[in-house]
Amino acid sequence: MSKFADYNFAGQKAIVRVDFNVPLNDKYEITDDNRIRAAIPTIKKIISDGGSVILMSHLGRPKDGPTEKYSLKHLIGRLQELLGGVTVSFAGDCIGKEAEEAAKKLPPRGVLLLENLRFHKEEEKGNEPFAEALAKLGDVYVNDAFGTAHRAHASTAIIAKFFPAGKKMFGLLMEAEIVSAEKVLHHSEKPFVAIIGGAKVSDKILIIENLLERATDIIIGGGMAYTFMKAAGGKIGKSLCEEDRLDTATELIKKAAAKGVRIHLPSDSLIADKFAADADTSMSPSNHIPDGWMGLDIGPNACEQFSNVIMHSKTILWNGPMGVFEMEKFQHGTRIIATAVAKATQKGSFSLVGGGDSVAAVNQFGFADKVSYVSTGGGAMLEYFEGKVLPGIAAIKS
Numbered sequence: 001m002s003k004f005a006d007y008n009f010a011g012q013k014a015i016v017r018v019d020f021n022v023p024l025n026d027k028y029e030i031t032d033d034n035r036i037r038a039a040i041p042t043i044k045k046i047i048s049d050g051g052s053v054i055l056m057s058h059l060g061r062p063k064d065g066p067t068e069k070y071s072l073k074h075l076i077g078r079l080q081e082l083l084g085g086v087t088v089s090f091a092g093d094c095i096g097k098e099a100e101e102a103a104k105k106l107p108p109r110g111v112l113l114l115e116n117l118r119f120h121k122e123e124e125k126g127n128e129p130f131a132e133a134l135a136k137l138g139d140v141y142v143n144d145a146f147g148t149a150h151r152a153h154a155s156t157a158i159i160a161k162f163f164p165a166g167k168k169m170f171g172l173l174m175e176a177e178i179v180s181a182e183k184v185l186h187h188s189e190k191p192f193v194a195i196i197g198g199a200k201v202s203d204k205i206l207i208i209e210n211l212l213e214r215a216t217d218i219i220i221g222g223g224m225a226y227t228f229m230k231a232a233g234g235k236i237g238k239s240l241c242e243e244d245r246l247d248t249a250t251e252l253i254k255k256a257a258a259k260g261v262r263i264h265l266p267s268d269s270l271i272a273d274k275f276a277a278d279a280d281t282s283m284s285p286s287n288h289i290p291d292g293w294m295g296l297d298i299g300p301n302a303c304e305q306f307s308n309v310i311m312h313s314k315t316i317l318w319n320g321p322m323g324v325f326e327m328e329k330f331q332h333g334t335r336i337i338a339t340a341v342a343k344a345t346q347k348g349s350f351s352l353v354g355g356g357d358s359v360a361a362v363n364q365f366g367f368a369d370k371v372s373y374v375s376t377g378g379g380a381m382l383e384y385f386e387g388k389v390l391p392g393i394a395a396i397k398s
């Protein structure tokens, strides 16, 4: 593979897999353009070298071929704006005659956007002839779609085999994601704390298991903490609990003890009499929650306990909120943890926030630029931290 930053794209047509899977409203207006913004540095570098750019992406989950709602043509205007007025041409199909002619006609410094890859079922099936048809459009393959790197789709993985080693590479966004993730997983300075929150233990078992090999401390917050509390003999009222994961929780605690990894559970909780914004609330030790009440956020002692651990850590990985942060009443714990992560970062620790809801929380509370790295790749980042090989990374490295 080549290194993107060192590659000279002059006179080359680069076919770039981006993640333009942005939310659109009923009028096909983009309601959050962060994913497009994230790809702009990669596109600009190719243009400034004198190369041309062919962009391919998926949008949504179209079931039956071309659908107006999922057309990438709705993105042209915003893309042109974000590129500072560069004209973007569009091909109504990502393969075939129209795409081939548009690619051929593309002048140096030109940008062509292809229609939604998922209008062809072959994309998600990782179909080889389809990948080859895409590959034909460019001289160089750039993957800048970290968010889909855990899928062995035609445009994210299979296509790479149609380019020689020196003509395939990661884009700037994808490289930054990989460098940050590798730093945490393989080159972490100790102490290394993983903060794991969110709703379900079942979603996070693999990540906790893999982190038991690497972290010094694991903080468990959010709804999943109560399954651990109950497994340890605590009373959790009607808090979230996965009865079928009680044994798993006990096993994880045992494994951590055997490996000398400290597991931190919230000593107290903000409890509520119902799952609602207007619920009555009270504080309780997390292992003594009264019947009829549920823990919806970590309590003040837990905030202090967790903040201390975070402040003493050199590497911090955060995935999942500490409580039901979508409701104002239950967002204090998540906000305090975000504050501690920001403070530790300011003191020189490396912090990575990855996975959907903690990223949303960090953005919502205005902490995104106060941590070392905020990952854009929810599911892909999670799988990376589970220790899985991501097909989109392997395809370029091999």
Ligand code: AMP
Pocket (backbone or CB within 6 Å): 197, 198, 199, 200, 203, 221, 222, 223, 224, 240, 295, 296, 297, 319, 320, 321, 322, 323, 324, 325, 326, 356, 357, 358
């Ligand atoms: P996840 O997608 O697994 O990271 O879970 C995120 C979701 O967990 C968010 O929607 C939170 O509202 C929810 N959550 C966090 N803490 C709790 C809790 N104590 N009880 C119920 N849901 C929670």
